[in-house]
Amino acid sequence: MEVIKATNLIKTYTETKVPVRALRGVDLSVSQGEFVAIKGPSGSGKTTLLNIIGGLDHPTEGTITVGGQDISKLRDNQLIDFRLHNIGFVFQSFNLIPVLTAKENVEFIMLLQNWDEKTRTQRTLQLLHEVGLEDKIDQRPSELSGGQQQRVAIARALATKPKYILADEPTANLDSVSAGKLLDLMAALNKHEQMTFIFSTHDQRVIDRARRVITLEDGKIVSDVLQHQD
Amino acid sequence: MLNKIAWRNVWRNKTRSLVIVSAIALGLWGSVFMISISTGVSVARKQEVIHSQLSHIQIHTPNFRSNYEVSEYIPDAQKIAAVLAKDPNIQSFTARTIVTGMASSPITGTGVMIHGIDPVTEPQVTDVYKDVVEGGFFAEDKKNRAVVGRALAKKLNLKLNSKMVLTLQDTAGNLVSGAFRISGIYETVSTKYDEANIYLRSTDINILTGTDGLVHEFAMLLKDDEQLELTKARLVAAMPALKVETWKDLSPELRYMDEMMDYFLYIFVGVVLLALAFGLVNTMLMAVLERVRELGMLMAIGMTKVRLFFMIVLETMFMAITGAVAGIGFAHFSIVYFSRHGIDLSFLQKGLAEFGIGTVLYPALEPRYYFILAVMVFVFSVLSALYPALKALELNPVQAIRKI
Numbered sequence: 001m002e003v004i005k006a007t008n009l010i011k012t013y014t015e016t017k018v019p020v021r022a023l024r025g026v027d028l029s030v031s032q033g034e035f036v037a038i039k040g041p042s043g044s045g046k047t048t049l050l051n052i053i054g055g056l057d058h059p060t061e062g063t064i065t066v067g068g069q070d071i072s073k074l075r076d077n078q079l080i081d082f083r084l085h086n087i088g089f090v091f092q093s094f095n096l097i098p099v100l101t102a103k104e105n106v107e108f109i110m111l112l113q114n115w116d117e118k119t120r121t122q123r124t125l126q127l128l129h130e131v132g133l134e135d136k137i138d139q140r141p142s143e144l145s146g147g148q149q150q151r152v153a154i155a156r157a158l159a160t161k162p163k164y165i166l167a168d169e170p171t172a173n174l175d176s177v178s179a180g181k182l183l184d185l186m187a188a189l190n191k192h193e194q195m196t197f198i199f200s201t202h203d204q205r206v207i208d209r210a211r212r213v214i215t216l217e218d219g220k221i222v223s224d225v226l227q228h229q230d
Numbered sequence: 231m232l233n234k235i236a237w238r239n240v241w242r243n244k245t246r247s248l249v250i251v252s253a254i255a256l257g258l259w260g261s262v263f264m265i266s267i268s269t270g271v272s273v274a275r276k277q278e279v280i281h282s283q284l285s286h287i288q289i290h291t292p293n294f295r296s297n298y299e300v301s302e303y304i305p306d307a308q309k310i311a312a313v314l315a316k317d318p319n320i321q322s323f324t325a326r327t328i329v330t331g332m333a334s335s336p337i338t339g340t341g342v343m344i345h346g347i348d349p350v351t352e353p354q355v356t357d358v359y360k361d362v363v364e365g366g367f368f369a370e371d372k373k374n375r376a377v378v379g380r381a382l383a384k385k386l387n388l389k390l391n392s393k394m395v396l397t398l399q400d401t402a403g404n405l406v407s408g409a410f411r412i413s414g415i416y417e418t419v420s421t422k423y424d425e426a427n428i429y430l431r432s433t434d435i436n437i438l439t440g441t442d443g444l445v446h447e448f449a450m451l452l453k454d455d456e457q458l459e460l461t462k463a464r465l466v467a468a469m470p471a472l473k474v475e476t477w478k479d480l481s482p483e484l485r486y487m488d489e490m491m492d493y494f495l496y497i498f499v500g501v502v503l504l505a506l507a508f509g510l511v512n513t514m515l516m517a518v519l520e521r522v523r524e525l526g527m528l529m530a531i532g533m534t535k536v537r538l539f540f541m542i543v544l545e546t547m548f549m550a551i552t553g554a555v556a557g558i559g560f561a562h563f564s565i566v567y568f569s570r571h572g573i574d575l576s577f578l579q580k581g582l583a584e585f586g587i588g589t590v591l592y593p594a595l596e597p598r599y600y601f602i603l604a605v606m607v608f609v610f611s612v613l614s615a616l617y618p619a620l621k622a623l624e625l626n627p628v629q630a631i632r633k634i
Contacts, residue, residue, distance in 0.1 A: 051628050054530075056530055056627050056628050057628045076535075077534070077535070080529065080532055080533070080534050080535070081532070081534075083530065083531065083532045084531070084532025085532075089527075089530055089531055091527060091530075095527065097235060097524065097528070098242070098524070099235055099238035099239055099242060100234070100235065100238070104231070104234070107231070108231060109531060109532065111231045112531075112532050112533060112534075112537075113532075156531075
């Protein structure tokens, strides 16, 4: 079932002296439960595409429909609400709130959705157990390694059971062991929770694990390959 | 959770936060303590004037205080005394004969105010007997005794048992004189008062004025001075032909001093808080600008701008309130300590005496001022938070996350 549909997406940044055309007419369709990697060189438009799919940015032209809702027309406040209830984000860095513990970071997103305390605590502990950090619940981000921080970020992204997980170069700052563990974790969650995962990456380890690989160059999709089914 | 994040954010940069918290604490401690000293001076001056001179309420004929004529006595003084004795809020009262006259010694003479008092009831209303530093306050039952101020004694070169001559006008308009022996010398904190006021027995002075039981003034102390105006209104109703005046009417400068304390507090603390607000704005602005990416991330994951705004406001308020609690708390302890032990300013004795103020200051601050201060700190911290919080709202999540 098609859950994300982008039609002729164009994004031009005009803040610079010379306008930068980050996306030049992208058409994309993603079905529920897909595990998609968007690859391409720096400046190819990967992050811009991910931001527009996640409702962080508006396209200059074109439409983007997520879960049947045209989010290109939503106002900023509506987009915040859309993101809160539909999207789980994992960024390359600066993912966590430094003053909160791992448990509190995961709990935070549920608090924004006004979950009751008992459910929050149960869900948080379950997620931290799933990402293998049950013994780090009271550690702050500064007391965790990069890989552990990204696992907390994934636990937080999954906390409110969003339909879509968008990850912007999630393994960029990780060593190969941590990256491997993180990918295993995301693949397992994708399989069991039927969440749709979309990554922007130029990390070959991520690309190899993805079932579908979309290649962007100069703001255009130049290839869209289904790699394997597992 | 927002409270938790805001509180912990305050202490992310401990040095920076401690600098501004300390500045707020010191600023408030200094200003509150200064105000308490001013209030202490004001209260001391008020109490001094009430208990040594004015009392809470005085009654005269309507024209007495404009000319101090001997003929402006209170008719039917006995009836008035009966009304005062029955009033539920009057603790004690005394009747006085007051005339102006000339006090002369062998070397010089000077104009004085002569207070003919009742040695039994006067000490129940004023504390002037406590100020006697030589001799006594009509302790011996001898006629024509006078108690004079130290400054007057010095001016007229009088000592205990010296004689002076008082010249005044009797009720028939004749100038009369009488010789009085100094039986006591008093010294209040006001040298001006000491130089111009003489105490005699009213029975002695009325021999000179020629009218027995002459009363120009009733002075009284109240049980509850909060009911000052209420008691005044009751007395005015009971004796409409007379002029009933409270200490505020009798000494408007004291009333203004009392009332000015509120404005003084607002202005003084307001200026201090305004200066501190700039420091607070600067600190919070730095805190916001160095956390652009983090704030962007919070917006990206679904934190609304309203929540973000409140988080910054809370951080600012926590910082201001921490400083305020420390500053006001420290000021409170300082006030409590010095209100018991006093601040000795005896090296300024002469100057303070000119203002009718004792040499030991006792700081004081009414509890309501703490509430006013708390409200002022709250308002200033919210105002200080606005600019940094609005700056945070201007952030666009995508641009914020991209910033390095």
